[in-house]
Amino acid sequence: MSRKIKAAIYETHGNPAEVLRVVEQDLLTPAADEAVVKMRAAPLNPADINAIEGKYPVKPTLPATPGMEGAGVVVETGAKVTNLAVGAQVILPHNFGTWREACVVRADRLIAVPPEIDPVQAAMLKINPITAWRMLHDFVPLQRGDWLIQNAANSGAGRAVIQIAKELGLRTVNIVRRSELVDELRTEGADVALLDDDNVRDQVKESTGGAPIRLALNAVGGENALRIAKTLASDATMVTYGAMSLQPLTIPNGLLIFKNLRFTGFWVNKWYDNATPEQRAATFMPLFQMAKRGLLQTKVEKEYRLEEATAAVAHAMKNRRNGKVVFRFDS
Numbered sequence: 001m002s003r004k005i006k007a008a009i010y011e012t013h014g015n016p017a018e019v020l021r022v023v024e025q026d027l028l029t030p031a032a033d034e035a036v037v038k039m040r041a042a043p044l045n046p047a048d049i050n051a052i053e054g055k056y057p058v059k060p061t062l063p064a065t066p067g068m069e070g071a072g073v074v075v076e077t078g079a080k081v082t083n084l085a086v087g088a089q090v091i092l093p094h095n096f097g098t099w100r101e102a103c104v105v106r107a108d109r110l111i112a113v114p115p116e117i118d119p120v121q122a123a124m125l126k127i128n129p130i131t132a133w134r135m136l137h138d139f140v141p142l143q144r145g146d147w148l149i150q151n152a153a154n155s156g157a158g159r160a161v162i163q164i165a166k167e168l169g170l171r172t173v174n175i176v177r178r179s180e181l182v183d184e185l186r187t188e189g190a191d192v193a194l195l196d197d198d199n200v201r202d203q204v205k206e207s208t209g210g211a212p213i214r215l216a217l218n219a220v221g222g223e224n225a226l227r228i229a230k231t232l233a234s235d236a237t238m239v240t241y242g243a244m245s246l247q248p249l250t251i252p253n254g255l256l257i258f259k260n261l262r263f264t265g266f267w268v269n270k271w272y273d274n275a276t277p278e279q280r281a282a283t284f285m286p287l288f289q290m291a292k293r294g295l296l297q298t299k300v301e302k303e304y305r306l307e308e309a310t311a312a313v314a315h316a317m318k319n320r321r322n323g324k325v326v327f328r329f330d331s
């Protein structure tokens with residue numbers, strides 16, 4: 001392939017639609033333990049936007065190429081690479097900078113993905129489905145038939161929670177802020193879908209027959225998260241993993257003293273830092289199986305070419321989207 005590639009870069013933090021530009025770069029020759037990956041797809045996630053704005057806890061050296069996840073195909077390998085062959089579909093390492101046509105990566109940092117999985121779907125397995133899977137396993141021991149509740153249920157992460165919970169036999173209460181999503185999520189497998197309002201606690205009780213809810217997943221914060229916390233059973237856990245409202249979660253003392261609720265957080269970056277290769281593989285395996293069977297699907301609103309990076313980031317920053325905004329490199 002050509003040794004010149006296009007890459008999105010930003011040299012200063014700021015409004016992504018203003019600071020992002022697409023430049024031509026030289027593609028390095030791979031070292032013996034490296035592979036060249038031609039990118040096929042990469043999503044624009046909220047964390048990517050926050051990183052360009054300078055609001056994400058991981059600060060890259062500038063200039064930087066954004067993109068925390070993506071999928072591609074191996075097109076060249078160094079002499080000592082044995083774990084992957086040319087033609088393999090792979091997921092890029094965490095925080096790598098995926099918004100570029102091709103990259104040179106240490107081969108042992110790449111994760112091989114079954115070729116049957118559509119590249120756009122493969123590109124979005126690394127953050128939201130892994131987050132959903134870990135949150136459903138690492139905090140509360142849930143049995144088949146148990147309930148959990150979540151907000152921002154129509155988000156990429158929220159829909160992954162619905163799909164994985166279904167596969168695990170768990171039942172989900174899904175809170176959204178737009179009425180048109182209620183029926184849509186029910187059709188897609190949500191056991192209960194409700195519009196967020198002041199009556200949500202009563203509606204949850206009615207919809208679940210008063211069954212105890214021992215896990216809440218919070219991607220919003222503020223009043224919305226508090227309304228969800230109030231639906232929980234004693235000794236339940238709320239896991240906060242996003243803060244889309246940008247509002248802090250203020251917890252009434254009674255929820256701590258009388259209900260003994262536990263409030264904790266999850267960050268997939270930390271999970272990747274701490275997980276062994278075996279633990280990563282064990283988490284990816286069931287997600288690959290689900291994706292192959294069409295049970296794990298991230299909704300896409302629009303695909304863009306890399307040259308359209310400014311329009312793509314502006315689109316990704318819009319609320320009320322009907323799915324992810326994705327770069328498609330091979331279209």
Ligand SMILES: NC(=O)c1ccc[n+]([C@@H]2O[C@H](COP(=O)([O-])OP(=O)(O)OC[C@H]3O[C@@H](n4cnc5c(N)ncnc54)[C@H](OP(=O)(O)O)[C@@H]3O)[C@@H](O)[C@H]2O)c1
Binds near residue numbers: 045131267268319
């Ligand atoms: N901690 C971690 O490791 C981790 C991992 C994955 C994701 N996340 C976080 O999880 C969140 C969701 O990520 P995603 O990729 O799934 O997002 P996404 O697909 O882009 O969806 C964004 C969601 O946020 C909702 N939203 C936006 N502004 C809101 C507000 N002011 N109040 C309530 N809801 C609001 C949107 O609702 P509308 O559609 O109605 O606009 C939509 O449901 C993000 O904060 C992301 O950073 C964290």
